[in-house]
Amino acid sequence: MAPPDIRIFNTMQQTKVPLVPLNPGKLGIYVCGPTVYSWVHIGNARTFTSFDTIVRYLRFRGFEVRYVRNYTDVDDKIIKAANEAKEDPIALAAHFIREFEADTKALHLLPPDVSPKVSDTIPEIVAIIEKLIARGAAYAAGGDVYFEVRKYPGYLKLSKKNLDDLVSGAGERELVLDSKKDPMDFALWKAAKPGEPSWDSPWGKGRPGWHIECSAMSAKYLGETFDLHGGGLDLIFPHHENEIAQSEAASGKTLCNCWMHGGFLDLEGAKMSKSLGNVVRLRDALQQVDAEALRFFFLTTHYRQALSFSDKQLADAETRMEYFYETLRKVDERVEGKDFGQGALHGDPERFLRELDEAMADDFNFPGALGALSGLFNELNQLTDKPPVKDKAMVGRTLLALRDIAKKASLALGLFEDKPSDWLLRRRDRQVARLGIDVAKVDAGIAARQEARVAKNFQEADRIRAELKAMRVEIMDTPAGTSWKVLSELPTT
Ligand code: AMP
Ligand code: ZN
Numbered sequence: 001m002a003p004p005d006i007r008i009f010n011t012m013q014q015t016k017v018p019l020v021p022l023n024p025g026k027l028g029i030y031v032c033g034p035t036v037y038s039w040v041h042i043g044n045a046r047t048f049t050s051f052d053t054i055v056r057y058l059r060f061r062g063f064e065v066r067y068v069r070n071y072t073d074v075d076d077k078i079i080k081a082a083n084e085a086k087e088d089p090i091a092l093a094a095h096f097i098r099e100f101e102a103d104t105k106a107l108h109l110l111p112p113d114v115s116p117k118v119s120d121t122i123p124e125i126v127a128i129i130e131k132l133i134a135r136g137a138a139y140a141a142g143g144d145v146y147f148e149v150r151k152y153p154g155y156l157k158l159s160k161k162n163l164d165d166l167v168s169g170a171g172e173r174e175l176v177l178d179s180k181k182d183p184m185d186f187a188l189w190k191a192a193k194p195g196e197p198s199w200d201s202p203w204g205k206g207r208p209g210w211h212i213e214c215s216a217m218s219a220k221y222l223g224e225t226f227d228l229h230g231g232g233l234d235l236i237f238p239h240h241e242n243e244i245a246q247s248e249a250a251s252g253k254t255l256c257n258c259w260m261h262g263g264f265l266d267l268e269g270a271k272m273s274k275s276l277g278n279v280v281r282l283r284d285a286l287q288q289v290d291a292e293a294l295r296f297f298f299l300t301t302h303y304r305q306a307l308s309f310s311d312k313q314l315a316d317a318e319t320r321m322e323y324f325y326e327t328l329r330k331v332d333e334r335v336e337g338k339d340f341g342q343g344a345l346h347g348d349p350e351r352f353l354r355e356l357d358e359a360m361a362d363d364f365n366f367p368g369a370l371g372a373l374s375g376l377f378n379e380l381n382q383l384t385d386k387p388p389v390k391d392k393a394m395v396g397r398t399l400l401a402l403r404d405i406a407k408k409a410s411l412a413l414g415l416f417e418d419k420p421s422d423w424l425l426r427r428r429d430r431q432v433a434r435l436g437i438d439v440a441k442v443d444a445g446i447a448a449r450q451e452a453r454v455a456k457n458f459q460e461a462d463r464i465r466a467e468l469k470a471m472r473v474e475i476m477d478t479p480a481g482t483s484w485k486v487l488s489e490l491p492t493t
Contacts, residue, residue: 001354003061003357003361004357004358004361004362005018005019005361006018006019006058006061006361007019007361007362007363008228008258008260008363008364009260009304009363010257010258010259010260011158011236011259011260011261012157012158012258012259016362016363017258019227019258020257021063021227022225022226022227022257025062025063025064026063026064026065026066027058027063027064027065027066027227027228028065028066028068028222028223028226028227028228029051029054029055029058029065029066029067029068029222029226029227029228029229029230030068030069030070030214030217030218030221030222030226030228030229030230030256031048031051031067031068031069031112031229031230031231032069032070032214032230032231032235032239032240033069033070033071033072033115034071034072034096034100035072035075035077035078036071036072036073036078036093036096036097036100037075037077037078037080037081037082037092037093037096037274038081038096038274039096039099039103039279039281039282039283040099040100040103040104040281040282040283041272041274041279041280041281041282042265042272042279042280042281042282042285042294042309043232043264043265043271043272043273043279044232044282045103045104045107045282045285045294045298046262046264046265046298046307047230047231047232047262048069048104048109049107049109049294049295049298049299050230050262050298050303050364050366051067051069051230051260051262052109052110052414053295053299053303053364053366053413053414054230054260054303054364055067055110056110056411056412056413056414057360057364057412057413060408060411060412061357061361065113066113066114066221066222067110067112067113067114068112068113068114068115068116068217068218068221068222069112069114069115070115070116070117070118070213070214070217071093071097071100071115071116071117071118072118072210072213073090073093073094073097073117073118073119074089074090074093074118074119074197074207074208074213075118075210076210078092078093079195079196079197083195088197089196089197090119090197093117093119097117099283103282103283103286104282106282106283106286106291107282107286107291107294107295108291108292108295108414108417110414114221116217116220116221118208118213118217119197121213121216121217121220122199122208124216124217124219124220125208125212125213125216126189126199126201126202127216128212128215128216128219128246128247128250129145129188129189129201129212130202131250132147132188132246132249132250133145135249135250136148136151137151137152137245137249137250138188138249139181140189140203141179141180142179142191143191143192143203143204143206144178144179144187144189144190144191144203144206145187145188145189145203146179146180146181146185146186146187146188147185147186147187147188147242147245147246147249148181148182148185149163149182149184149185149186149245150163150182151249152245152248152249154244154245154248155241155245156237156241157241157244158236158237158240158241158244158259159236159237159240159241161237161241163184166184167182167183167184170183170184186209186211186238186242187209188208188209188211188212188246189201189203189206189207189208189209189212190206190207190208190209191203191204191205191206192204192205192206192207210239211238211239211242211243211246212246214239214243215243215246215247215250215255218243218247218255218256219247219251224247224251224253224255225251225253225254225255225256225257226255226256226257227256227257227258228256228257228258228260229243229255229256229258229259229260230259230260230261230262231260231261231262232261232262232263232264233261233262233263233264234264234271235261236259236261240259243255261304262303262304263301263302263303263304263305263306263307264306264307265298265306265307265308265309266306266307266308266309267279267280267308267309269308272309280309285314288311288314288430289314289315289317289318289430290318290321290423290426290427290430292321292414292415292416292417292418292423293314293317293318293320293321294314294317295414295415296317296320296321296370296415297313297314297316297317298366299366299367299369299370299413299415300313300317300366300367300370301366301367302363302364302365302366302367303364303366304363318427318430319488321415321423321427322424322427322488323377324373324377324415324416325416325418325420325423325424325427326420326424327377327380327381327384328380328403328406328416328420329420329421329424330381330384331380331384331399331402331403332403332420333478334384334396334399335396335399335400335403338396340392340393340394340396340397340400341393341397343393343394343397344394345394345397345398345401346383346387346388346389346391346394346395346398347379347398349379349398349401349402349405350401350405351375352372352373352375352376352379352402352405352409353372353405353408353409355368355371355372355375356368356369356372356373356409356412356413357412359371359372360412369409369412369413372409373406373409373413373415376402376405376406376409377406379402380399380402380403380406383395383398383399383402384399424485428485428486431486432486435472435486437471437472437473437486438471441471442468442471442473442484445464445467445468445473446468446475446482446484448464449461449464449465449468449475449482450482452464468484469487472486472487473485473486473487474486474487
């Protein structure tokens with residue numbers, strides 16, 4: 001059966017549109033990256049995880065994806081933070097780029113194919129501004145250069161805002177003209193001020209405005225028209241609107257075929273944001289929970305919907321991941337290295353992959369894909385614990401087929417990248433730390449129980465088992481010996 005056609009909600013058209021690559025089999029995607037003046041928080045991480053999952057799925061579907069995500073390393077907020085810390089702004093940004101890379105690696109995000117920086121793109125930025133001036137879309141004024149919004153007829157076509165409404169709704173500060181012709185004209189180039197990083201340009205020393213960087217970098221690495229452009233909802237206006245105006249006025253071509261915007265991660269009803277200060281740093285979250293559990297939590301909601309963060313949701317996500325990994329461990333134990341021969345399978349294992357594919361093809365319906373995973377793991381458990389058929393070889397073959405599908409699903413979604421036993425041990429370590437379990441006491445209990453069993457004192461062995469259970473420790477006797485796990489803090493349903 002042919003795989004389902006992919007349809008994506010395009011913010012420009014406000015509807016789902018078929019994905020038609022500019023070049024067959026290839027896709028270029030540009031995602032606006034972080035402004036590196038502080039630590040990446042889990043709100044940023046949600047957006048980057050959404051696009052990471054989207055890229056993984058598109059690759060899983062066979063597309064050759066070129067994924068570009070920039071670093072904004074020249075910006076008002078960076079300069080302000082550097083001045084406060086009495087540091088060089090570019091050095092401060094370089095520091096937070098390194099920390100961002102460490103944190104997103106810990107979250108298992110794929111490194112983009114290109115991660116350009118503003119400070120490395122100045123010649124291209126200057127060239128595009130020169131082109132805009134030559135085309136009459138921008139003007140220089142006292143060392144600054146502005147984009148003239150009223151000269152570009154398509155302005156606000158993404159956000160569907162109205163220019164006159166914007167002007168009448170603007171605050172006093174936004175209405176100050178300085179050297180602008182219109183209060184809504186925005187800066188492409190800002191004349192150098194003391195203490196700010198600056199570069200030579202035809203308009204004197206200065207630095208780029210915020211939006212022009214993405215126009216220059218996307219054109220440099222993906223061409224003047226490309227397939228997909230992503231970011232969080234907050235970027236629609238003014239950032240993406242201004243990117244469109246700059247790029248399209250300069251090239252005369254459509255900037256990109258599909259605009260994708262991710263919903264916010266909220267904390268207690270407000271958008272998690274560096275400026276509000278209500279942030280949970282990614283690094284701190286990853287001290288508390290496993291990276292895949294955090295990814296699982298993000299995927300429980302459609303990428304365009306708001307998602308509320310709570311410690312309980314995160315703990316629930318890790319418990320759910322424990323159920324998945326425990327299932328994989330159990331199944332591996334049953335089937336690994338065994339040959340069940342050729343022959344019929346029980347049921348239709350491929351069905352779960354089709355369900356996952358259909359959900360993801362429909363505007364990347366993450367919760368739908370997780371629903372397909374639940375079905376798959378339910379089937380794995382059923383077949384392992386209570387097989388509905390007597391034919392052991394058939395059960396074995398079906399388990400192998402389902403295990404293979406779980407591997408494919410892990411490629412498409414970026415989950416289950418770990419060895420089950422490793423993941424489960426790390427989970428146990430975190431629980432031990434969280435609940436303050438005395439591991440030496442557990443080991444001693446297990447040894448004493450073993451002695452009691454050898455001496456056939458089963459009453460004593462049971463008493464020790466119960467004593468450990470009171471410490472939330474469950475003992476499991478396996479062919480490889482006695483192991484233990486911490487009883488889940490939450491139900492796994
Ligand atoms: P910034 O570093 O603030 O430029 O943000 C980097 C990316 O994170 C952008 O795509 C933002 O839209 C996104 N972002 C910022 N805050 C949140 C949030 N609370 N939830 C989801 N995405 C966010
Ligand atoms: Zn951008």
